[in-house]
Amino acid sequence: MKKNTQTQEFNDILADENSVASFNYTAYQSGTLEVQxxxxxxxxxHSSDGPKNDMNDLMEAALQASKDKLSTYVATEN
Known part of the structure; x- marks a missing residue:
């Protein structure tokens, strides 16, 4: 059995030191990406640019993690 390694990140998005959102993702070795x-x-x-910019940066990081995992993935033969 081949292990499907993963990368997980859990992030709070802050505005004025208060959590206004959370962004969590799991990128699997196969390139599959789960985002919450x-x-x-x-x-x-919605009234601040900072949290929206943070969310965009986190989404870019999640997509890059998925791409990086996929680039090293070798599918098993059935």
Whole structure:
């Protein structure tokens, strides 16, 4: 059996030192990507550029992690 290694990241997105959202992802060795994004203070999140920019940066990092995992993945033969 081949192990499917993964990378996980859990991040809070802050505005004025208060958590306004969370962004969590798991990138698997096969390139599969699971993302959970939750906005828990929509008024502050949508009225500030900082949290939106942070979310965009985190999404780019998640996509890159998926791409990096896939680049080293070798599918098993059935």
């Amino acid at each position: 994004f939750t906005i828990n203070n929509p008024q502050v999140f």
